[in-house]
Every structure is written in structure tokens, then in C-alpha cells.
Amino acid sequence: MNIYDYYPRIFEKKIPLSLLKIPSRNYNHWKKENLVYSSKETKSKNIEKRENVFLNVFDALWLFIVKELREFNVDFPTIRAVKDIMYSNIEFDxxxxxxxxxxxxxxxxxxxxxxxxxxxxxxxxxxxxxxxxxxxxxxxxNYILFQNIGGVFSDILLRDVSVSLMIKKKEEFVEVFFIKNDSNNFNNNTTLANLISNSIINDTFINIPLVPLVAKMFEDSNFDKHNFQFYFFNENEKKVVDALNDDLCKEIKVNKHQSGDITLNLTFEEDVKNQNAKEIRRILGMKQYEKIEMVYRNDKHLVVKNTKKEILKKEQ
Structure with missing residues (x-):
């Protein structure tokens, strides 16, 4: 099973550049400086047209990395060296x-x-x-699945492995390491701990945790539309996400049955004021402290439940 078996549309370019909060002028400058990855198809085009930029998740992750590095004023040659590693073939163990x-x-x-x-x-x-x-x-x-950036997504999304990008620079030589924290591999974690402790003592380096950058494409509500396009959420999960994003939804209850079916109970609440409130009160005949519950059965059948609250004073 590869990542396309779980997310068959993950390669499609759906994410607009604006969602990454990268100005177009920065992107165009990075492109001229060869910091932006160009696919075989893009490289084969002789005429470059000015058009809106849309990204797939691999493109977006790389630009997030470039953005992080530029915020630390990392120079262009170093970023190009990191790009070459990210888009090079995975080395076999x-x-x-x-x-x-x-x-x-x-x-x-x-x-x-x-x-x-x-x-x-x-x-x-x-x-x-x-x-x-x-x-x-x-x-x-399919080529990108055999590259390091494809391996990063497979590790994070399929294997639940945390991945960080460690960049060391000695004179003109740039070293790039992928640090992987696999909770199921004790020997790997021991090696990881030794690598980190030695680097902290002996090396100057930049470390970029990649899980938070990937998470931006899953946890930021601005990406929800594109997460659905990539099938990161199924239709049932979409209903829950829509409810969470609805300010009127005050309560969500989820019950899972033995059959595997799920009952989703959503409670919405909205204040109705002024003339609208008077009109509804008149139609329903409500008084102060009364509670009306309505159940919609069909276009010709409504169930109205009226709950009254009345305080009975103790007689003197």
C-alpha cells in the first residue's frame, strides 16, 4: 500500500499559494533563484505563462520549509542544496x-x-x-514516492513517524539529515538520542520539525476545502468538521453502535431578537420562561413540545 491508496488525489494541484501566506513577489523571486521545485512537465515548457499558482501537498510542504529557512535568513545556495536532497531519491538502508x-x-x-x-x-x-x-x-x-519528500509524507501520514529536517553547514558544504522518531523502534530512538546530543554539543545546525508543517494542511480550517478535495476527510468526517466550524452549533454528541454506524446529534442555538422574536412568540403563543422544541417530520407534520416554567410562591 502506498500513499495514493489512501489519498488518491494527493498529487493534484489544488492549494492556492495565498493559503501559505507567501506573497507572490516572494514566490516569483524564489522561482527565479531556483528555490522552487519544477517538475519534468514544467521544465519541458518553453513558454512560461503568468497564471495563478496552485500547489499539491508536496509543493506546499517544500514552500513551508523555504519560508521557515528564509525567516532565519538562510542563504539561497543552502536552500538549493536542501531542495536537491528533498527531491533526490531515497537512499536504501x-x-x-x-x-x-x-x-x-x-x-x-x-x-x-x-x-x-x-x-x-x-x-x-x-x-x-x-x-x-x-x-x-x-x-x-509516482516518481515523487521514491524521493525524500514523498518518503516524509509516507512516514508521517501512513507510519505515524515524526520527521525532522536537520541542516548543518561546514564551510561551503551542506549536510542534510532526516531525523525520524519511531515510537515502535527502540534501537532507532537510542541512535536518534545519541545523534541529537552529539550535534547539540559539537555542531551548529538548523532543525525543522516537519510534522507541524504537514499539520498546517490538516488542522488549519482555511485548508478544510482542500483537505476534502484530497480526501483527507471522508463524507462523514466532513459533517463533523462542518459542525465544528459552524458558530451556531453549540453541542456535538457522537454515539457509535455495534453495527459500526454512528449517530451524530447536533445542537444549534441562535438568538432571535426584536421584531423577529415578537413574530415567533405570537405564532407560537409563548410567554416568559417557556421553552418550545420542534421536531420536523415532513412538510405536513411538525411536532411541537412546550415546556413551561412557573414559580409557585409559598402561601403566607
Whole structure:
């Protein structure tokens, strides 16, 4: 299973640049300085048209990273070096490769390959020539799954692994590390702790936690429309999100049944004042401290429940 099995439209460019709060002039300047990733398709165009900029989640994450780095006045050459790493192919873990057979390695890669390409790629994996032809046989959509930025999304969204980007610079050389905090891997966490403690003592570095940047595309209500387009929320989850964003919704109760069905009880409340309040009171015949509940059955059937509150004074 790869990320497209869970989010089949995640590659589509739906997010407007304005949602990232990056001015167009900054974006255009970054583009001229080669800080913005250009796909194979974009690079092949001879004429560049001025048009509105729309991003997919991979584009958006990278621009969030650029924005973070520029806020710390990181120079353009360093950012370009980071971009090259983010969009380079994932390096295989040689220790793990040595411990498995060629067939097991091939199967682990084929799990992430579209069905229509498996017959083409399988022999290339078995004879070791896969990377030689990789760029020619994988389209742009699937290519990014084998790049570090695609791996970041897979780690965060599918494997629940926290990922940080550590950038070190020594003279003119830029080193980029992906720090992964996997709660299920004790040995990895021990290595991680040693790496961080050594870096804090010996190195000057910038660390960018990537989970908060990815979370901006899930938790910021301004992104909700695009989250639905990418299928980050299903239709039932959308109803809950819509209720949470409705100022008139004062209470949400969710009950899950053994069948798997869910009952969603929403309570809305709105103040009605002045002439509208008088008109409703007249129609319903209400007095002070009365409570009316109405149940809509159909266009010809309403149920009205009237609850009165009356204080009975103790007789002297």
C-alpha cells in the first residue's frame, strides 16, 4: 500500500499559494533563484505563462520549509542544496539490504509500484539495473514516492513517524539529515538520542520539525476545502468538521453502535431578537420562561413540545 491508496488525489494541484501566506513577489523571486521545485512537465515548457499558482501537498510542504529557512535568513545556495536532497531519491538502508534476499528486496519495492508497471520493473529489480532506468519508466506522479519528500509524507501520514529536517553547514558544504522518531523502534530512538546530543554539543545546525508543517494542511480550517478535495476527510468526517466550524452549533454528541454506524446529534442555538422574536412568540403563543422544541417530520407534520416554567410562591 502506498500513499495514493489512501489519498488518491494527493498529487493534484489544488492549494492556492495565498493559503501559505507567501506573497507572490516572494514566490516569483524564489522561482527565479531556483528555490522552487519544477517538475519534468514544467521544465519541458518553453513558454512560461503568468497564471495563478496552485500547489499539491508536496509543493506546499517544500514552500513551508523555504519560508521557515528564509525567516532565519538562510542563504539561497543552502536552500538549493536542501531542495536537491528533498527531491533526490531515497537512499536504501544498506544494513537492511544485506540482511534480505534480492527477491525480498524486489517485493518490498514492488509494493509501492502501480500495478501496470510491476511487470516492467520486476526484472530490473532482480538484475540490479532498476536505478539506471528509474527516471525513464516512472511518471512524475509516482516518481515523487521514491524521493525524500514523498518518503516524509509516507512516514508521517501512513507510519505515524515524526520527521525532522536537520541542516548543518561546514564551510561551503551542506549536510542534510532526516531525523525520524519511531515510537515502535527502540534501537532507532537510542541512535536518534545519541545523534541529537552529539550535534547539540559539537555542531551548529538548523532543525525543522516537519510534522507541524504537514499539520498546517490538516488542522488549519482555511485548508478544510482542500483537505476534502484530497480526501483527507471522508463524507462523514466532513459533517463533523462542518459542525465544528459552524458558530451556531453549540453541542456535538457522537454515539457509535455495534453495527459500526454512528449517530451524530447536533445542537444549534441562535438568538432571535426584536421584531423577529415578537413574530415567533405570537405564532407560537409563548410567554416568559417557556421553552418550545420542534421536531420536523415532513412538510405536513411538525411536532411541537412546550415546556413551561412557573414559580409557585409559598402561601403566607
Amino acid at each position: 544498506n544494513e537492511k539490504l544485506d540482511s534480505i534476499s534480492t527477491q525480498e528486496f524486489a517485493n518490498s519495492i514492488l509494493k509501492h509500484v502501480p500495478e501496470e508497471l510491476k511487470d516492467t520493473i520486476r526484472p530490473l529489480l532482480l538484475d540490479g539495473s532498476f536505478l539506471t532506468y528509474f527516471d525513464k519508466i516512472i511518471d512524475e506522479k
